[in-house]
Amino acid sequence: MNPLRFSARLAQFFDVVLVLVFVLIGRVSHGENLGITGIFTTLWPFLVGLVVGHIVTRGWRHPFRVFWNGIGIWIVTVALGMLLRVASNQGIEVSFVIVAAVVLGVFLLGWRAIALLATRKRRAKRAV
Numbered sequence: 501m502n503p504l505r506f507s508a509r510l511a512q513f514f515d516v517v518l519v520l521v522f523v524l525i526g527r528v529s530h531g532e533n534l535g536i537t538g539i540f541t542t543l544w545p546f547l548v549g550l551v552v553g554h555i556v557t558r559g560w561r562h563p564f565r566v567f568w569n570g571i572g573i574w575i576v577t578v579a580l581g582m583l584l585r586v587a588s589n590q591g592i593e594v595s596f597v598i599v600a601a602v603v604l605g606v607f608l609l610g611w612r613a614i615a616l617l618a619t620r621k622r623r624a625k626r627a628v
Contacts, residue, residue: 511563511612512554515573518607519546522600545588546604549580564619570612574605 523543524534532538553576554560557569578601582592 505560508560508563511559514611515550515554515608516547518611519543519550519577519604522546522603522607525603526599541590545584545590546577546581548584549577552580553577564612564615566609566612566616570609574608577608578604 520539520543523539523546526532527534527538527542532542550573553573556576557572559569559573562569578597581600582597585592
């Protein structure tokens with residue numbers, strides 16, 4: 501398999517898992533049903549936002565970059581996720597938008613920053 505294609509799929513996998521973790525944490529913290537229907541109802545707007553974010557930023561080209569891929573994916577995921585929640589009558593509160601933006605920012609940008617640091621350390625060791 502092409503290394504870039506593998507890296508892009510790995511990045512997409514991490515993003516999907518972390519959006520799912522965000523949804524599960526939110527549902528548990530609010531005492532909501534953890535059945536597949538409840539999880540999917542909360543998850544799908546953010547998954548659509550995530551996919552669109554990857555397309556808009558062409559995230560497969562530089563899947564581990566924080567700037568601008570990661571930031572673009574994060575912003576589109578949150579913004580489109582919220583718009584789709586409103587469109588599907590799920591509603592949003594200002595506090596939810598803030599929490600979602602912060603948590604998804606930490607998740608979607610955080611793992612990329614860790615990967616970037618690990619890659620730089622590995623390159624520095626090879627250079628020595």
